Amino acid sequence: MTKVINCGNLKIGGNNKITVQSMLNFNLSNNINQAIDQVKLLEANGCDIIRASIDSEEDAKAIKTLKKYTNMPIIADIQFDYKMALYAVENGIDAIRINPCYIGSEDNVKKVIEACKDKNIPIRVGVNSGSVKKEFLDKYNGVNQFSLVESALEQVKLVEKYNYDNIVISIKATNVKLTYDANIELKKRTDYPIHLGITESGSDEDGIIKTSMGLGSLILLGIGDTIRVSLTEDPVREVIIGRKILQYLGLRPYGIDVISCPTCGRTKVDLINIVKDVKKAVAPIKKDIKIAIMGCAVNGPGEAREADIGFASGNGEALLFKKGEIIRKVNEEEIIKVLLEEIEKIN
Ligand code: SF4
CATH class of the missing domain: 3.20.20.20 (Dihydropteroate synthase-like)
Structure with missing residues (x-):
């Protein structure tokens, strides 16, 4: 030491x-x-x-x-x-x-x-x-x-x-x-x-x-x-x-960690821009949590199991999930609004 x-x-x-x-x-x-x-x-x-x-x-x-x-x-x-x-x-x-x-x-x-x-x-x-x-x-x-x-x-x-x-x-x-x-x-x-x-x-x-x-x-x-x-x-x-x-490295918190999938042939939404918008919206929030924005409902929630909260997008709807468990469906246009409300609830 x-x-x-x-x-x-x-x-x-x-x-x-x-x-x-x-x-x-x-x-x-x-x-x-x-x-x-x-x-x-x-x-x-x-x-x-x-x-x-x-x-x-x-x-x-x-x-x-x-x-x-x-x-x-x-x-x-x-x-x-x-x-x-x-x-x-x-x-x-x-x-x-x-x-x-x-x-x-x-x-x-x-x-x-x-x-x-x-x-x-x-x-x-x-x-x-x-x-x-x-x-x-x-x-x-x-x-x-x-x-x-x-x-x-x-x-x-x-x-x-x-x-x-x-x-x-x-x-x-x-x-x-x-x-x-x-x-x-x-x-x-x-x-x-x-x-x-x-x-x-x-x-x-x-x-x-x-x-x-x-x-x-x-x-x-x-x-x-x-x-x-x-x-x-x-x-x-x-x-x-x-x-x-x-x-x-897990040594010091620094606000929200946004994880997102790399997109692939199954992605049906403009995930790159969705992620940019999400990052902008959550930037001022000081909570030490992980959120996931995934491009499809099939693999998304499971792959992002480590996230506190996340969305899997596709076909106009997005699935809201917490710790890998699907909670409910949300209209894709409301992703950011719902995400901010849910983050607010997390202590
Ligand atoms: S989460 Fe779905 S869309 Fe994203 S890379 Fe994985 S399979 Fe493709």
Whole structure:
């Protein structure tokens, strides 16, 4: 089991729920109003932790303003300048994400660690496939799970050297299999909480498939304490995908799960559009239930036995069923109305 660390009002690691993170794509000092709107939207969609790039003292000062609008812990993303980390700590940040090897002399690293230690702020360290040190590339013959893990653990050792162990580690690659192998190797060698992600995964299906495969397979092995879906898309979509990954692994509820059949030669209705309409209608409902929309009465109710409630459509009528048992017939045009009424009755 991993160590538990405190990140603002949340606990990461151990038996705590896996948290979902995202990153603001507005600059805090230049676009604070957009950043505030985005933070609210992300939180409303189930984001647990937010990260923001801190590239100036003004960005760091804006953390205080942002905090007025959210309960989520905020992580400062620091690139090369250690002073940005110090400013962020001064302005009430909840965690810091740095690559200690990128922020210059050890003395600078020490200053950041001491500042975090003073306020018990966690530090996320780690590498991605593009930032492995040459020393480890030479030693392990390129980018692989061993060079990635050595690189990450070198950063951990540097933080530990100053008697600090409030650490989260991440190892991300663009390649799914490499991310998988590296995190398995990492887990063997550390008990710090692990942040999972597939870096630069792309957009749409590409990014969603890579992320779901990489994160899903690791989480099923019990690896991963906090996740970020990195898509070239609106961060809100990252959060929705992240939450759905956890929902479909049975780890965290995230509203109604709509299951539906793939359609076949027996389908007599426009099931594709019916399902789209149903999903739209039930989207705001927060209940943790499964509903099934099936294309025929012969196989539909039986195949969707695991659903709490469902419809099997065909020939102008639909059969309403609950847990595989047919309850009654409904006019096909009334499917959504009846479904919403029935969902209302479920506690
Ligand atoms: S539920 Fe009926 S319509 Fe849908 S795929 Fe199965 S057999 Fe075909």
